[in-house]
Amino acid sequence: MPTVLDEAILLRRFPYSESSLVARVFSRRHGKIGLLARGAHRPKSRFYCVLDHFDTLELEWRHQPGRELMELRGGDVKTRRAVIATDLETYRAGAVACELVDLACPAGQREQGTWERLSRCLDELSSGERPAWEAAVAFELGFLEEHGICPALELCASCGGAAPPPDPREERACFSASCGGRLCQRCSDEARDSGRRVGTMPLDVLTAASQLLRRRPEGERITPLDAPLLVRLKDFVERFIDHHLEVRAKARGEFLAADDRNTRAALRAQELSR
Ligand SMILES: [Zn+2]
Numbered sequence: 001m002p003t004v005l006d007e008a009i010l011l012r013r014f015p016y017s018e019s020s021l022v023a024r025v026f027s028r029r030h031g032k033i034g035l036l037a038r039g040a041h042r043p044k045s046r047f048y049c050v051l052d053h054f055d056t057l058e059l060e061w062r063h064q065p066g067r068e069l070m071e072l073r074g075g076d077v078k079t080r081r082a083v084i085a086t087d088l089e090t091y092r093a094g095a096v097a098c099e100l101v102d103l104a105c106p107a108g109q110r111e112q113g114t115w116e117r118l119s120r121c122l123d124e125l126s127s128g129e130r131p132a133w134e135a136a137v138a139f140e141l142g143f144l145e146e147h148g149i150c151p152a153l154e155l156c157a158s159c160g161g162a163a164p165p166p167d168p169r170e171e172r173a174c175f176s177a178s179c180g181g182r183l184c185q186r187c188s189d190e191a192r193d194s195g196r197r198v199g200t201m202p203l204d205v206l207t208a209a210s211q212l213l214r215r216r217p218e219g220e221r222i223t224p225l226d227a228p229l230l231v232r233l234k235d236f237v238e239r240f241i242d243h244h245l246e247v248r249a250k251a252r253g254e255f256l257a258a259d260d261r262n263t264r265a266a267l268r269a270q271e272l273s274r
Contacts, residue, residue, distance in 0.1 A: 003073055004063040006030055010053050011102040015041070022069060023051050026101050026118065029131065031109040035061055050075040054084045054094050065108065081126040090125050093136035095251040097121050100143055100241065101247055117142045117170060131224050133234050138212045140237050144244075145213060151181030151240050153210040158187035165203065172264075175201035177243040182206060200219040202262055204229060205236045228270060235261040240268050 008025040011032070016022045021040035026032050028227060040047040050057060053181055084094045101118060105111060121139035124130055144150040156163040157180035166185045167172050175189035176198040183191065188198050208270035212233075225233065238252050239260065248256075260266060 001062045001064070003032070003060050005058065005060045006111055007078060008033075008057050008059045009051070009098065009122070010051055010055070010057065011047060011098050013051055019045075021047070021051060024071070024102060025057070026105065026115065027059070028112075028115045029110055030063075031111055032101065032105045032107050033061075034069045034107075035059070037072040037075075040072075047072065047075050050077055052077070052082070053098070054081040054126070055079060056081075056119060056122075079123075081122055082204075084122065084125050087132070090128075090132040092251065093132035094122060094125050096249070097136050097139045099249050099251045100140060101243055104143070104147070104245060111146070113146045114143060117146065126269075129171045131227075131230060133230055134212070134225055136207075137230070137234050138239050140241060149180075150213070150245055151175075151177070151209075153182060153206045153213070156184040156187050157181040158183055158191070166200075169205040170212045172200040173203055175199055175206075177240050199263075201236065202232070202267065203233050205262055205264070208233050209236065232261050 006027040006029050008027040010023055010025050013026045014022045019039050019041045021037040023035045024032065025035060025077055029114060037045075037047045037051060039045045044047065055077050056079035058076045058078045059072060061234045062073060064070050085091050097118060101114060105114065117139055121135050124135035125132055141150060151157070152163075154163075155161060157176075161184050163173055163182045163184040165171060166188070174185060176183055176188070176191055176196055178196050179187070179191050179198070182201070183198065192198050198252065208229055234255070238256055242248065242252065242256055252253040261270075
């Protein structure tokens with residue numbers, strides 16, 4: 001039975017029998033896979049303290065493609081990011097990123113782009129070089145783009161033309177998650193006529209999302225987003241993902257239980273409370 005060696009990030013782990021562990025990991029070259037770590041709970045096990053969240057691991061397993069669980073043979077920590085779990089918001093941001101991969105990536109499929117984005121996000125969370133939620137939201141937008149479901153942020157999702165605010169006195173563009181994002185007035189009317197849900201989205205949120213996505217990954221100085229805008233950006237991205245995912249993700253459930261933070265009424269309330 002051939003064994004393979006690959007880098008991996010833990011997505012979820014469950015106890016299995018008395019002393020073993022099942023780990024679902026996202027690996028660099030083999031995508032999302034399930035591993036059985038026999039005896040992992042025994043202090044003398046070679047996996048003891050290896051299978052932790054947010055670290056980049058180096059794992060060796062018996063490769064049996066198509067199997068739901070493959071046997072873990074060896075493991076080591078390549079990049080330790082234990083610091084992520086020491087701050088609640090940073091931990092939550094990391095959990096949201098890992099959970100998205102767990103829920104939305106098909107098993108056994110190599111996804112190089114997603115691997116790089118997830119590693120970068122965890123590095124940023126670990127180094128604290130940008131606000132935790134900015135790193136997580138940037139990852140999520142990149143993930144959506146990687147999978148061809150990123151919302152249209154600048155042009156009309158439907159006709160590809162310009163999509164200026166329908167009311168020039170108001171900085172809001174037509175937006176529909178089910179139509180793929182921002183819309184021009186004409187396409188928004190058509191979508192409404194065909195029974196789709198169309199609303200509006202503040203321009204500052206769309207612009208911030210677009211900038212976060214276009215930012216060059218390495219080297220560029222990052223100016224943190226203004227905190228209230230970051231919360232609204234997170235609201236926008238989480239709701240869009242929630243619309244597209246079939247299952248409600250646990251890590252983002254509490255945040256999404258609140259009312260939409262980008263409606264006119266919510267924005268007015270935020271203005272008043274400042
Ligand atoms: Zn259009």
